[in-house]
Amino acid sequence: MTTPRAARSRWEEKYAARGAAAPAPPSPFVTRHLPILPPGTALDLASGDGRHALLLAANGYRVEAIDFAAHGLRRARAAAQGAGLRIDFVQADLESYPLPRQRYDVVLNLHYLQRSLWPAIKHALRPAGVVMAEIFLIDQREHGHPRNPAFLLDRGELRAAFADFDILHEEEGLLPRGKDSAYLARIIARKRRA
Numbered sequence: 001m002t003t004p005r006a007a008r009s010r011w012e013e014k015y016a017a018r019g020a021a022a023p024a025p026p027s028p029f030v031t032r033h034l035p036i037l038p039p040g041t042a043l044d045l046a047s048g049d050g051r052h053a054l055l056l057a058a059n060g061y062r063v064e065a066i067d068f069a070a071h072g073l074r075r076a077r078a079a080a081q082g083a084g085l086r087i088d089f090v091q092a093d094l095e096s097y098p099l100p101r102q103r104y105d106v107v108l109n110l111h112y113l114q115r116s117l118w119p120a121i122k123h124a125l126r127p128a129g130v131v132m133a134e135i136f137l138i139d140q141r142e143h144g145h146p147r148n149p150a151f152l153l154d155r156g157e158l159r160a161a162f163a164d165f166d167i168l169h170e171e172e173g174l175l176p177r178g179k180d181s182a183y184l185a186r187i188i189a190r191k192r193r194a
Contacts (some may be wrong), residue, residue, distance in 0.1 A: 030108065036130075041064070041104050043066070046110070047065035049076045050075065057080065067089075068092060099117075113135050113152070127194060133162075140182055158170075170185075
């Protein structure tokens with residue numbers, strides 16, 4: 001089992017190895033569905049080197065990006081400054097970092113699975129706020145990376161986790177992902193007004 005320290009070290013090395021290269025392009029899933037997201041304040045969870053935070057900021061969102069990898073955040077900060085975009089970056093471990101309540105109109109949760117975070121995501125969204133998630137399915141372990149079942153969803157699990165939200169879009173299975181494909185669960189779900 002990977003320890004938190006080992007996981008952090010692995011991500012730090014990954015982002016450091018990228019040097020000055022620009023962040024990868026955003027997920028086509030996010031780009032394609034950006035028009036249905038409400039305007040306002042957005043949170044990018046486990047933001048890495050900021051590819052989605054940059055996209056949101058370029059489209060007028062006030063963006064907060066959280067990640068535990070300092071190298072990733074430095075790369076994201078440099079890209080934001082180079083593009084003249086303002087993004088608030090927070091280096092924190094989402095296992096212990098408390099999300100503020102009813103602060104965001106959009107929360108992105110892409111390729112990061114922490115089931116214990118789902119209630120905090122729900123509380124962090126304002127009424128009519130939207131969560132957009134794209135997370136690997138258990139089937140992915142036979143298809144490629146990641147293979148650790150702790151980082152993979154069961155089929156139907158993401159929909160069930162947000163069953164108290166209005167589902168605006170969902171798809172699940174072997175899905176296109178840029179130039180390749182992966183087993184993914186994707187959801188866009190809106191918090192109901194009280």
